[in-house]
Amino acid sequence: MSFTVAIIGRPNVGKSTLFNRLIGRKLAIVHDMPGVTRDRRSAPASLLGLEFEVIDTAGLEVSGPETLEGRMRQQTERALAEADVALFLIDGRAGLTPMDEHFAQLLRRQKTPVILVANKCEGKAGDQGMYESYGLGLGDPIPLSAEHGLGLGDLLAALLPYSKELPYDEDDEFGFTPEPEEIPDIDEGDEVVIPPPPDRPLHVAIVGRPNTGKSTLVNCLLGEDRMLTGPEAGVTRDSITVKYEWRGRPIKIVDTAGIRRRSRVEESLEKLSVADTLNSIRMAEVVVLMLDANMVLDKQDLTIARLVLEEGRALVIAVNKWDAAIDRAESLQRLGDRLQTSLPQVRGIPTVTLSALRNQGVDDLMEAVFEIHSLWNARVPTSRLNRWLDEMITRHPPPLSKQKRRIKLRYMTQVKARPPTFAIFVSKPDELPESYMRYLVNGLRDVFGLDGVPLRIHLRKPKNPYVD
Structure with a gap:
């Protein structure tokens, strides 16, 4: 990006x-309630052909540095220091x-x-407020309506002098955009194929209940106080994406708002925050579920975990605040028991x-x-899959159908990865019981x-060539 613009006020x-x-x-x-934005957020912007980076900030308020509003103001001041123009x-x-x-005096x-x-x-x-703003001593005001898109031409003219005319990297996009996968020839060889790490960043979302340490983890990874944290529950409202590199691998980390039980979510603003978090889960590749070491996998944690798995995302469970755990052995035992009894459909979820x-x-x-993430991208050769299927059928044949005929599993192949998805051609797919499906999984x-x-x-049911 040629330059950076911070929006403050x-x-x-209407920032x-x-x-x-x-x-x-x-x-x-965006909500009518004041002070919705708390963390600073950046993204590539385009204004009538002018490309730049824009930073959304929290509202400026007069408060002490120890308060939540004071910490929000510190985030805004950092954004102002990073920007080329405000x-x-x-x-x-x-x-x-x-x-x-x-705040005009401070600026x-x-x-x-x-x-x-x-x-x-x-x-x-x-008009009256615009004319009054001449008294701030910050130059001629630009009349604008962000809601209706009015006055953007005048804003462009004001920003043009700050453009550095640097080349724009069109591949540097904000957020995760699924790319069409190149399906390799998985019939070559006989081993499980795990593709090499892609060049694009790995998209990781950090989710969990409020006050489990999601923003603290992001700050720890980045080595700076990038996210607003504090003892208050529910500090984060927006899903904030930041770029990070770990051992040479680019990552985009999404810090999300905590998800409470649906029965406790009453305010419309919290509903918007939860919806933003759910969208981040759908767009992620790997989801890290943060737990409190003293409240491991309660009902809400299990609800979030099931949602992640239903979306087909790779899941990692992180038990945070381990240094403050009252009984570590009991916490690990509870975690293992809850995973075994409540999430049996995905065995072996990694926990840290x-x-x-x-x-x-x-x-x-x-x-x-x-x-x-490597397992989530794995592919199994078709020839080995079908040899495995024959062995499974020989060891435990499928049950009889309603017509007292054996259900035949004829062929199997992997149709896609991310997550690994398979197709089996069955003579009577509607009558194959769920217990046999679990046996295959x-x-x-x-x-x-x-x-x-x-x-x-x-x-899938194979087509009958003689049906016509």
């Missing part, structure tokens, strides 16, 4: 709305407020150049104990992430070493 002036307008999609949560938004309809004047002392933007100026409702606050066990977690895991990843088997 007091709460509820996230402008952020979404510039990046061309609804990435940041857009200072005011609400044109509400007019100037003492808070706007206070005049900063080295980062500031462009004054009067938002919500559709029609003539914001760690302390994100003390940076203990984090490397073990990343090793488990890459190992499960367990056999696949035992023989081909596919423990810990979700497996999908589709039953």
Whole structure:
């Protein structure tokens, strides 16, 4: 990107709305409640052909550094220091407020150049506030309506002087976009094929209940206070994606909002946060489920784990706060029992104990992430699959159908990876019992070493060539 633009201002002036307008999609949560945005978020933006990086920040508030609002302000100040230019938004309809004047004085002392933007100026409702903003001493304000896309041409003219005309890397996209897979010839050879690591970043989402240490883990990996953390539960609201590199492998880590039980989610804002988290799960390749060492795999944790597996994502369980565990042996025993009884469909889910606050066990977690990602991409040769299927049928033949005829399993192949998905051509697919399907899945895991990843088997009926 040629330059970086930070959007700053007091709460509820439309910063996230402008952020979404510039990046061309609804990435940041927008709500009428002030102070929705807490962490800073960046993404590539395009304004009438001008490419740049834009940063959405939390609303500026006057609070002590020990409070949540004070920590949010520190995040905004870091974004301002990283930016080449700042857009200072005011609400044109509400007019100037003492808070706007206070932060305008602070911005005049900063080295980062500031462009004054009067938002919500559709029609003539914001004219008075725009004229009042001349008194801030930040130059001529730009009338804008982020909601309706008005005034973007004037904003482009104000940003053009800061463009450095650097070449733009079109492959550097924000977020994970599934690419079409090149299906290798899996009939060559006789061993399970695990493709080499791809060049694009591995997409990892960190999920869990509130206050389990998800943002603390991200900060530990990055080696800086990138995410807003604190003793309060539910600090994170947006799903924030950050770039990271571990032992030469590029990663995109998504820090998500905590998911509470559906019966406890009442506010519309929390519903938006949960929806954002669920979308992050669907777009991820590997999902790390964070648990509290003293509350291992309760009902809500199991609900999240089942959701991840149903989406076909690779799952790693991270037991955080291990340094503060009251009874470690009991926690491990409870974890193993709950996995065996409540998630029997995916055997061998990798589990790692760690302390994100003390940076203990984090490397073990990343090793488990890459190992499960390799299995998630594994392919089994068709010839070996069918030899295995013949052995399974010989050892335990399928039951009889309703017409007292043996159900025939004729052929098997792997149709895709991510997760490993197989197709079996069966004479009567509707009558093959679920118990026999579990028998086949367990056999696949035992023989081909596919423990810990979700497996999908589709039953298909072969076409009858004489039907016509």
